[in-house]
Amino acid sequence: MSCGYQMGLLILRPCGEPVAGQCGSCGVGLCAAHLGAGECPSCMVMRGERNENDLTREAGARKDYYESYGEGAHFGDPAYFNAADRAALRPGVAGFAMGADDDNDYDPFET
Amino acid sequence: MSAAQRTKGFSPEAQEAIEARALTGAWELRRLQRVLGELTRFDETNEAATRKARNIMIWCIVLGVVSLIVAFVSFDDGLMWVWLGPVVMTALAVLFGMKWRGLKKLDLIDDFRKCLMPALRDLAQDVDAGKRIRVRMDLAGPVERKQISHGNVDPGRYIQVKETVYEDPWGEVRLPLVDGSTATLEFKAWWTKRERKYRGRAGKIKYKTKWSKKYSATATLLPAVERSWDEEGLRSRTDGKREKAQLVQKEGVTGARLERHWVFKGVGGPPGDAPPAKEVVGMLLRLFGAMRGGSEVAR
Ligand SMILES: [Zn+2]
Ligand SMILES: [Zn+2]
Numbered sequence: 001m002s003c004g005y006q007m008g009l010l011i012l013r014p015c016g017e018p019v020a021g022q023c024g025s026c027g028v029g030l031c032a033a034h035l036g037a038g039e040c041p042s043c044m045v046m047r048g049e050r051n052e053n054d055l056t057r058e059a060g061a062r063k064d065y066y067e068s069y070g071e072g073a074h075f076g077d078p079a080y081f082n083a084a085d086r087a088a089l090r091p092g093v094a095g096f097a098m099g100a101d102d103d104n105d106y107d108p109f110e111t
Numbered sequence: 112m113s114a115a116q117r118t119k120g121f122s123p124e125a126q127e128a129i130e131a132r133a134l135t136g137a138w139e140l141r142r143l144q145r146v147l148g149e150l151t152r153f154d155e156t157n158e159a160a161t162r163k164a165r166n167i168m169i170w171c172i173v174l175g176v177v178s179l180i181v182a183f184v185s186f187d188d189g190l191m192w193v194w195l196g197p198v199v200m201t202a203l204a205v206l207f208g209m210k211w212r213g214l215k216k217l218d219l220i221d222d223f224r225k226c227l228m229p230a231l232r233d234l235a236q237d238v239d240a241g242k243r244i245r246v247r248m249d250l251a252g253p254v255e256r257k258q259i260s261h262g263n264v265d266p267g268r269y270i271q272v273k274e275t276v277y278e279d280p281w282g283e284v285r286l287p288l289v290d291g292s293t294a295t296l297e298f299k300a301w302w303t304k305r306e307r308k309y310r311g312r313a314g315k316i317k318y319k320t321k322w323s324k325k326y327s328a329t330a331t332l333l334p335a336v337e338r339s340w341d342e343e344g345l346r347s348r349t350d351g352k353r354e355k356a357q358l359v360q361k362e363g364v365t366g367a368r369l370e371r372h373w374v375f376k377g378v379g380g381p382p383g384d385a386p387p388a389k390e391v392v393g394m395l396l397r398l399f400g401a402m403r404g405g406s407e408v409a410r
Contacts, residue, residue: 010237
């Protein structure tokens with residue numbers, strides 16, 4: 001058996017190292033590094049412990065990306081990211097055009 | 112603290128980069144992150160020192176004027192030493208003014224630490240640790256050699272508007288990923304300086320300098336072997352107002368590219384803003400999402 005913890009942000013793949021135990025929450029087989037204190041980094045993040053170590057910080061960042069980009073759909077699904085973009089593409093930001101006159105009156109830095 | 116003291120203990124690569132205000136080469140991820148961390152520390156302390164030198168200079172000018180008035184008032188009493196104040200203050204103002212200028216010349220653009228470093232941190236787990244990251248970074252910002260236009264433009268409701276544009280393709284990073292694909296990030300900024308001359312409410316002539324920084328970041332994903340792309344899907348996830356998606360033929364494979372734009376503004380000095388790292392990484396996420404069949408390693 002090899003560690004089934006899913007690593008990566010762009011490229012999801014199982015870790016593959018020899019199993020040393022199981023995640024106490026989701027039951028996935030884990031290597032020594034991913035087993036940590038008995039739970040996989042993803043389950044620790046679910047419980048709000050994202051600043052525990054580098055692995056939980058990575059898993060936490062991934063969760064943020066996937067939530068803002070995915071909303072339930074799986075990575076690789078055609079529906080993936082649709083909601084994402086609406087959230088990420090914040091409206092109200094000035095459009096881009098080289099040479100356009102952006103010399104408008106509104107200026108957030110104006111004092 | 113002198114510049115040499117501030118870089119004490121830094122790696123030779125970081126010292127070289129600070130000297131050149133540029134960073135290039137092929138890097139191991141951890142090494143690159145370490146050097147960028149050193150550059151960040153340098154830039155932050157240098158910016159603090161620059162502010163301090165400027166503030167001291169301003170205080171010296173203020174105190175110089177005050178002591179000059181005092182000297183004039185008390186000159187009738189025949190006291191020669193009262194002139195010492197203005198002389199010393201003027202000398203100090205010049206000294207700190209020179210220091211301020213000197214420090215400003217060492218400044219690095221903030222973009223590498225505000226955008227690229229956090230992006231690298233998030234992408235680290237997908238980078239192939241056995242390969243090197245190719246980097247080309249120019250951290251000097253809007254300097255004369257990047258000037259592409261300069262002159263008076265239509266002043267509109269002002270008396271005169273002088274505009275200077277600097278084109279600054281400051282960064283390129285080529286990341287080898289664990290599935291054999293390659294992700295490249297390219298950053299380009301156009302800094303525009305507008306010096307306005309106008310009449311204030313009381314009829315006085317006033318000057319004001321405004322800066323804007325237009326930005327484009329381009330993410331390109333080149334798969335290890337020829338793959339098909341969900342072009343329609345990618346386009347549907349693109350914001351037509353500020354993004355462009357296209358397929359590209361490069362290095363023998365069909366890759367996909369997303370380009371996104373931003374505009375930042377500032378008064379007085381060039382804006383230090385940079386695209387949020389999340390939005391840059393988000394482009395790569397969407398490119399990966401548009402690769403049919405997903406990633407090799409993911410299967
Ligand atoms: Zn778990
Ligand atoms: Zn593992």
